[in-house]
Amino acid sequence: MLENKKYTIVVKSSCVEVSEAAYHAYHKAREAERYQYKLIHQCELSLERFQKDGVNVEYAAIRFESRIEDKIIEQEQLQKLWLALQALSVEEQLLIHELFFNDKSERKLAVELGVPRMTLNDRK
Incomplete structure (x- = not known):
């Protein structure tokens, strides 16, 4: 039942x-x-x-509490990174921006740019 x-x-x-x-x-x-x-x-x-x-x-x-020294060092590192990025060509900046800031995969970006993925990897 x-x-x-x-x-x-x-x-x-x-x-x-x-x-x-x-x-x-x-x-x-x-x-x-x-x-x-x-x-x-x-x-x-x-x-x-x-x-x-x-x-x-x-x-x-x-x-x-984060130490003031750590904050100063981090700020200096960010400034150096920003200056290094500004020294790159427009194409290199685009590559870095798409891969690291927009989290785009190498495969997807390679298709969008019309280049082989390994070529894109080498440029990175």
């Missing part, structure tokens, strides 16, 4: 009968939400969490 299994979910403090597909979709979404909350909680930096976990706030602030 086949048993008709009933599927219910709680909506605003009331049990509501739903189809099996809706039941599984609901619980799948709930599990995904719990997982996302867990990830967010792991990355959360708050005074309340530090106090609850017994973490020294000054230590945490120093640990996560």
Whole structure:
């Protein structure tokens, strides 16, 4: 004898009968939400969490603060990169822009430019 299994979910403090597909979709979404909350909680930096976990706030602030020296070095490197890019020919700039800034594949760009992929790779 086949048993008709009933599927219910709680909506605003009331049990509501739903189809099996809706039941599984609901619980799948709930599990995904719990997982996302867990990830967010792991990355959360708050005074309340530090106090609850017994973490020294000054230590945490120093640990996560980016150093001014690192920021200056990064800015200098970006300036040098920008100057190097400006020194390239228009064709070389196009190649770099399409491959690295627009994430275009070598294969696709080679087709668009009408050159063999290996030639494009060598130019890169």
